[in-house]
Each structure stands twice: as structure tokens, then as C-alpha cells.
Amino acid sequence: MLDTRAVSVGALQLWTERGFAATGWSELAEATGVSTRTLLRHFSSRSEIAWIGVAPATERLRDALARAAADEAPAVVVRTAIVGSVSRDRQVQELAPAWLRLISSEPELAATAPRIYQPWIDTLAAYLADRLPDSPDAICQALATAYQSATFAALIEWADAGARGDCADSVDRMLRWMDPHLPGSARA
Template identity: 45%
Template sequence: MTHSDASAPQRGRPTVLDRAAIATATFRLWSRRGYAAVGWKEISEATGVSVRTLVRHFARKSDIAWVGVPAATRRLREALAEMPEDVPVDEAVRRGVVASMSDDPMSPAGPDWIRLVCTEPELAGTAPTAYRPWIDELADFIARRVPGITPAAATALASGYQAATFAALVAWSETASHDRAATAAEEALGWLSIRGA
């Protein structure tokens, strides 16, 4: 057998992680013990994943809070791509945003996650960077659908929709006014309109 045999273990090969499971276990720890009190060792013990592997996949502990955003961005992209051209842009955006949300209680839209993000400054501080791909996706759609809009204005509108959605989720998490977070967001976004669309 040669040193380059394909069956030999390779160093540095990427590890496949269930990022959602890691996030769920970590959110539970943060909810019970507080964000600051939970370190990599505790996360490792709760998830069964080594500290070394966790740190390789998450540059900062706060990154774990945002693992659901790529999936939400993908759902947003798919919903907007399938949107018929005759649907008014306001309604299309509202439908796309609602479609991007998950019913998982530990997802970015679940009450435990919302409470953590609202009460922990480090998590709140990382939100703009985490949400940027979602905002960019929505801004691209708005730019395609609204004649004459500038890229900056499309990004500002998309950022406004993200902020309005998050505000609706915060209110929902505090009052439980609806069974589903998506219903609360849809109701709130119904009040927004895009001029010139």
C-alpha cells in the first residue's frame, strides 16, 4: 500500500455536521444558563461534537445563533423565483418573506431564539452581518420588479422588510398573539407598500 492510497484516512477532511441539531442544543443551553455562562466545552458536551470541530465550523460562538439564516435565504429565493409576474410586488415580497420562515421553535423565528437575540448584545450585534445574504436576495428581487429603483433604494427597502419582520416576531414572542410566527409577520407586512410598484 502506498502512502497516497485512497483508502487511507486523510487529515483535514471536512467534517459533516448537523448544524441545526447543534444550534438547537446550544439554544437550549443558552436559554437555561445564559449566553455568557456557556462556553465551547459546555456546547461540546451537549452536542457530542468536539470543541476543535465546533471551532473549525463556527468562527465565533455567536455564529451558532444564525445557522438557520442560509436555509431561510434559500426558501426566500425559491419562493420569489416561483412568484408569478402578475402578483403585485408588495404581495410578492410578503409571500416570499413568509415562505422563508420555519415553524421550528428553535429556528430564527422561534420564540426562544428571538428572546436570546433580543437580550444578548453580542448576538444582536452580529445580526446585520448574518442577515445580509437574506437582505441581498430580497433587494435583488425588488430591483428586478420595481422600474427605475436604484440598488441602494432596493437594499434599503429589503432592510426595512427585514426589520419589520423581526419587530413583528419580537412582538409575537412576547404576546403569543398568533400560533405561528409566520402569521404574525404576514399580518405586519400587510401594512407595508412599495411606492411605484
């Protein structure tokens, strides 16, 4: 079984040293200790390796939203679920600043970000539509997109400030600013 985490770590280290565009599959194979053939069997593109952590974050978000109490304020549920979707794994947090720099500065990765984050946004939008039944679907999508943008901004700010502390705590602080503005929530 392929250790996707090890592949991701090796690839990120290589891309940090040489750049994303300057590395091909053979260099990735050498850096990760996995054959080119195996990499190509598991990943359709190099960018798929770069985005490997987003699907688990989406699952953590989905699980947290599903466990939320029906009587809890939507803003609290949303914030708590998003913060819970951010990995608190020490190794992930150590690599996060380099990953954030990579995905925000590499044109190919920046261009794929909207498609990659869409399942995360759709998960949150579906929750909002359920909790705010009078809100149009487009508004729920817009709110979920705003939360994704605020989450990403908090992570970038955390990385740019030296990645001190837990990045999930930075996300929590950022999203608390949004709490009173979510429809259906009591003013904080």
C-alpha cells in the first residue's frame, strides 16, 4: 500500500528546493522512494500530490458538521467544524508553511485551487442550506466560499507570521470575526 503521506512530504521537500514547475515525475520518484510507474498509477498529476491533504480536511469538516447539535448556533457549529477540519498533527503543521507558500505562489496549483476546494465549500453550503432554510442556495454557496477564503487567509497569515502556535487556533481567531454576521446566529 502506498504511503501517500510520505509521498506528499517528499514531494513538498523537493518542490521547496527546486520548484514545482522544474520537477518531473522521475525526480519525484527519486525524492519519494516510489517508482515513477507507481506514482502515475496513484496520481493523475503532480498537482494531485500537492493537494493530498484537502480531501481528509473535507472529511473532518463533514464529520464535525454531522455531529453538531441541532440547537447549537450555526456560527458556532461552522467555526468549530472548520477549526476541527484543520489538522493539528505536528508534522502537518511543520510542513504547512511551505505547502501554503507553494499552493499560493505556483500558478498551476493556484489555478486548480477553486476545483480542489469545491467539495469542502459544497459540504459547508449544504449544512448552511439545511440550517438556514429560508436562504437561497446561492447565498449558502457564497457564505461557504467566504468561510473557505477566511480560513485560507488565516492560514496564510499564520505562516507569514512565523508559524508560531497551532494553525487551527489562528483559524479560530479569524472565524470568530465572522460569527455575528452569519444569518440565524445570535450576535456574539
